[in-house]
Amino acid sequence: MALPTAVRLFEMGARDGLQNESGPVIDTAIKVELINRLSETGLKHIEAASFVSPKWVPQMGDASEVMSGIDRKPGVIYSALTPNLKGLEAAIAAGVDEVAVFGAASEAFTQKNINCSIKESLERFAPVIELAKANHIRVRGYVSTVMGCPYEGEIAPAQVAAVSRELLDMGCYEISLGDTIGVGTPLKAKRMLEAVSQQVPIDKLAAHFHDTYGQALANLYAVIEEGIAVIDASVAGLGGCPYAKGASGNVATEDVLYMLNGLSIETGVDLHKLALTGHWISAQLGRSSGSKVALAMGCQGS
Numbered sequence: 001m002a003l004p005t006a007v008r009l010f011e012m013g014a015r016d017g018l019q020n021e022s023g024p025v026i027d028t029a030i031k032v033e034l035i036n037r038l039s040e041t042g043l044k045h046i047e048a049a050s051f052v053s054p055k056w057v058p059q060m061g062d063a064s065e066v067m068s069g070i071d072r073k074p075g076v077i078y079s080a081l082t083p084n085l086k087g088l089e090a091a092i093a094a095g096v097d098e099v100a101v102f103g104a105a106s107e108a109f110t111q112k113n114i115n116c117s118i119k120e121s122l123e124r125f126a127p128v129i130e131l132a133k134a135n136h137i138r139v140r141g142y143v144s145t146v147m148g149c150p151y152e153g154e155i156a157p158a159q160v161a162a163v164s165r166e167l168l169d170m171g172c173y174e175i176s177l178g179d180t181i182g183v184g185t186p187l188k189a190k191r192m193l194e195a196v197s198q199q200v201p202i203d204k205l206a207a208h209f210h211d212t213y214g215q216a217l218a219n220l221y222a223v224i225e226e227g228i229a230v231i232d233a234s235v236a237g238l239g240g241c242p243y244a245k246g247a248s249g250n251v252a253t254e255d256v257l258y259m260l261n262g263l264s265i266e267t268g269v270d271l272h273k274l275a276l277t278g279h280w281i282s283a284q285l286g287r288s289s290g291s292k293v294a295l296a297m298g299c300q301g302s
């Protein structure tokens with residue numbers, strides 16, 4: 001299949017990135033400034049917060065304050081995770097544009113992450129999706145552990161396909177396929193996608209790959225060759241997953257953008273501004289950017 005002419009980048013840094021930071025809870029003002037800076041790069045889709053239990057993920061405990069603190073740039077969609085009705089109600093009150101439910105293809109990961117079975121998770125999501133739709137809010141669905149689980153190991157592509165199909169049938173507009181612990185390789189990614197795309201049209205799928213084993217760009221190239229045109233990524237490669245020990249961040253948005261620019265695939269995102277934002281947030285966290293491209297570009301100014 002020909003490569004897509006355009007790709008939509010879905011920025012994860014403020015949520016998937018920051019949720020996993022150990023140490024003190026990051027100031028709300030820093031989260032707000034990160035999102036505001038990201039909004040100026042041309043990104044049109046920013047996951048800004050997570051309305052989950054603060055006991056489970058302390059870094060996301062100020063989701064409402066973050067949402068009320070940011071400058072909403074017209075044309076940018078600000079989304080948040082909502083695992084249950086309590087989260088959705090808070091997200092609606094905070095004025096999110098879009099929400100996401102998050103399940104997994106692995107029973108053990110689902111238990112560790114959201115404290116229920118896959119079946120129970122889908123039952124829990126049903127009223128969330130219903131209420132979101134009644135409020136004219138679109139719902140995205142995540143499926144984690146699509147290429148491997150930290151607790152169960154190998155995950156059958158058919159299982160990924162089944163959970164993805166359920167979420168689509170329940171009303172999610174898009175299913176994001178998460179290689180939560182970054183264990184995938186290109187052939188595995190293609191095989192997983194082949195199974196899923198028999199159940200969910202490829203234009204309703206997104207790739208959400210972590211870079212733990214340094215395979216994320218190769219895996220992304222493999223799936224865009226198959227028609228994937230939505231990519232989740234995290235500025236400066238921030239993040240990991242609090243319930244997946246050893247998982248490193250999402251692939252760095254700067255690195256994905258550099259690759260897409262090289263392929264003449266349109267994104268509308270300014271690489272220089274994005275790299276500056278990545279250096280800025282990395283400095284706030286007391287480290288260097290996790291993006292190889294940003295480091296190579298060397299633009300450290302604010």
Ligand SMILES: CC(C)(COP(=O)([O-])OP(=O)([O-])OC[C@H]1O[C@@H](n2cnc3c(N)ncnc32)[C@H](O)[C@@H]1OP(=O)([O-])[O-])[C@@H](O)C(=O)NCCC(=O)NCCSC(=O)C[C@@](C)(O)CC(=O)[O-]
Nearest residue numbers: 051052053056083086087102113114115142144145178180
């Ligand atoms: C789902 C629950 C809440 C179940 O957790 P639970 O303990 O089974 O829930 P519960 O209903 O028994 O409630 C326990 C306490 O949490 C409170 N609570 C309950 N819900 C909420 C809420 N929405 N907001 C705020 N507080 C909430 C509730 O009020 C209660 O408070 P208490 O009475 O003890 O004071 C919990 O397991 C949880 O919050 N998990 C979140 C885990 C998480 O955020 N993981 C990271 C995101 S997923 C991810 O990163 C992967 C992804 C998406 O990026 C894709 C990939 O890379 O693969």
